[in-house]
Every structure is written in C-alpha cells, then in structure tokens.
Amino acid sequence: MARDVSEGYILLNPVIMRKMTVPELQQLRFELDKVIRETRSSQPPQDDTMAQQQRNRKILRIQQAMLVIDNQISMRR
Numbered sequence: 001m002a003r004d005v006s007e008g009y010i011l012l013n014p015v016i017m018r019k020m021t022v023p024e025l026q027q028l029r030f031e032l033d034k035v036i037r038e039t040r041s042s043q044p045p046q047d048d049t050m051a052q053q054q055r056n057r058k059i060l061r062i063q064q065a066m067l068v069i070d071n072q073i074s075m076r077r
Helices: 002-007 022-041 049-076
Strands: none
Touching: 002 022, 002 049, 022 049
16 A cells, blocks of 8 residues: 555545554554655656656655654544
C-alpha cells in the first residue's frame, strides 16, 4: 500500500483510514518512511527536469500521507 500511495494510486484520507487500527496505521507509516528514504536516495540527472519533478511529487505525496496518518493516530489516542 505504501508504494501505491507514493505512486499516487491511493490517496489517504480519514474515510479510508477509518477501517484501519492504530497498529496498522503505525506499520503503514513505517513502510512509507522506508519508501521516502529510498526515493530521496535516488538522484535523477540534473538536466532531466521531468524526472526531478516526478521525484519531488512522489516525495510530496508520501509526506502528506505521513502527516495524515500522524494526525489520525493522535486523534485516536
């Protein structure tokens, strides 16, 4: 699911996460953290602006998903 979020196939929102338990949300956040580290480690060539934009969009989607997950976890505690 973390890969799908990073690619933009799934957009996390409170309705989708309502079905998930706190441990499942924590596991998803852990997996997203691994994907974002992997994405940040891959550097496209400086002259390839399309690849850089794609990488930046992927990082942005992951960061937003992690923020939504953190918010859901804090609301449930």
